[in-house]
Amino acid sequence: MNKKILIIGGYGNVGRIIATELGKRFPRQVIVAGRNYQKAKEFSLELGQQVIPMALDISHISANEKSLDDVGIVMMCLDLESIEFVRLCIQRRIHYIDISASYSILSQIEKLNKEAEVARATVILSVGLAPGLTNLLTKHCQSKVPGMTYADIYILLGMGDIHGDAALQWTLENLSGEFTIRDNEGTKQVKSFEDSKQTVFPGKSGKRTAYRFNFSDQHVLPQTxxxxxxxxxxxxxxxxxxxxxxxMKKTGVSRLLTLNGVEGLLVSLLKRLHFGSAEFVVKVDGGNLLGKGALYECSLWGEVEGRVTGLVAAKVAEKLVLSSYPAGVFHIEQLFTLHEFLENLGQHGLKFEEKECVTA
Structure with missing residues (x-):
C-alpha cells in the first residue's frame, strides 16, 4: 500500500470503528482527521499510535490541500454541505467512500460520475447499514426472485444504542419531511412517519409497525x-x-422539533436517556407487483448500528486497497454482493436469515 487512507471525522462514533479496523489491517497507513487535533491525537494514543492524527477542516481545504498529497483513499464520516471536496478528491485521482444517509448530497455526488471516469477515481456511496446493507439485502432478494419488481425495506433501531449527534439531528430533521419516491411507472409525494405497514422481524423483536422514512436506499435502488x-x-x-x-407527526407537534434550540435540546436529552436495547434489525421483502405478497425475505440483525456501519465501511476500504474497481460513481450494490460481507459481520455477532415466502 503506497498511499494512505484518510478518515475525515475519524474520531467520531463511526469513524473510530473504521479507524480501529483499518489500523489493525494497515498500521501507520491510516490518518484520523478532523477539526480537533487533540481528539485525533488522543484517539491515536488509544490505538497504540497505529493511526496518524491530523487536524483538517474541509470547509477550508484550499488552505490545507497539501494534506491530500500522500492520500489514496478518503473516507467521509461527516455530513457534507457541498460536493466541492469530493470533486477535489476526484481531480486528484483519490478514491472516495461516503457513509451518508442523505440522498440530497448523494444525488449531487452521482453527477460527478463522468469526472470520476476521466480521472480514473472510484467513488463508492451508500456504505453502511441503511443505506448499505439494506441495498445489498435488496440485491440478494432480487437474485432469488426472477423478475422482482418491488422491495419493502424495514429498519428497526434500538433506543438503547449510542447514536452520534449528526445521526440524531438527521432523524429529527426528517421526521416532518416530505419526499418524492418512484412508484410503479411514476412518482409520488410521501411524508415521513406516515404510510405505516406491519412486518414480523426475526429474533425477539416480533411483529411491529414501521413508518415511511427518507432513507436514501429507496431513491437509489429503483435506478441501480x-x-x-x-x-x-x-x-x-x-x-x-x-x-x-x-x-406527534399526525398532530403536527413534530414540527416544533425543528425550531431553534428545541432540536439541540432534544439531541442532548436523547444522548443521556438510554432506554430499550442496542439491537437493530434490517429486513427486506422482495416480490412482484403482479403477485399477492412477498416472494422472498432476508434479514440481518445484531447490536450497535454505528459499529456495523463502521465495519461495512472498513471492509469496502480494504477491498478498494487490495483490488481494482472501475472508475466512476457507484453505490455499494453496484460493486459488491452481500456474501462478501457476511463472514466478517458474522464474526462480530451479526445474524443472517433468509427464506422463501408462501404467498396467499
Missing amino acids: LDLKSVSTRLCFDSAWMTSLLAV
Whole structure:
C-alpha cells in the first residue's frame, strides 16, 4: 500500500470503528482527521499510535490541500454541505467512500460520475447499514426472485444504542419531511412517519409497525437495480416511542422539533436517556407487483448500528486497497454482493436469515 487512507471525522462514533479496523489491517497507513487535533491525537494514543492524527477542516481545504498529497483513499464520516471536496478528491485521482444517509448530497455526488471516469477515481456511496446493507439485502432478494419488481425495506433501531449527534439531528430533521419516491411507472409525494405497514422481524423483536422514512436506499435502488417500487420504513425497539412519534407527526407537534434550540435540546436529552436495547434489525421483502405478497425475505440483525456501519465501511476500504474497481460513481450494490460481507459481520455477532415466502 503506497498511499494512505484518510478518515475525515475519524474520531467520531463511526469513524473510530473504521479507524480501529483499518489500523489493525494497515498500521501507520491510516490518518484520523478532523477539526480537533487533540481528539485525533488522543484517539491515536488509544490505538497504540497505529493511526496518524491530523487536524483538517474541509470547509477550508484550499488552505490545507497539501494534506491530500500522500492520500489514496478518503473516507467521509461527516455530513457534507457541498460536493466541492469530493470533486477535489476526484481531480486528484483519490478514491472516495461516503457513509451518508442523505440522498440530497448523494444525488449531487452521482453527477460527478463522468469526472470520476476521466480521472480514473472510484467513488463508492451508500456504505453502511441503511443505506448499505439494506441495498445489498435488496440485491440478494432480487437474485432469488426472477423478475422482482418491488422491495419493502424495514429498519428497526434500538433506543438503547449510542447514536452520534449528526445521526440524531438527521432523524429529527426528517421526521416532518416530505419526499418524492418512484412508484410503479411514476412518482409520488410521501411524508415521513406516515404510510405505516406491519412486518414480523426475526429474533425477539416480533411483529411491529414501521413508518415511511427518507432513507436514501429507496431513491437509489429503483435506478441501480431497475425496480419499479422501493419503500423504506422505520421503527424503534420501543413500540411506545414509535407510536408517540407517529402521533406527534399526525398532530403536527413534530414540527416544533425543528425550531431553534428545541432540536439541540432534544439531541442532548436523547444522548443521556438510554432506554430499550442496542439491537437493530434490517429486513427486506422482495416480490412482484403482479403477485399477492412477498416472494422472498432476508434479514440481518445484531447490536450497535454505528459499529456495523463502521465495519461495512472498513471492509469496502480494504477491498478498494487490495483490488481494482472501475472508475466512476457507484453505490455499494453496484460493486459488491452481500456474501462478501457476511463472514466478517458474522464474526462480530451479526445474524443472517433468509427464506422463501408462501404467498396467499
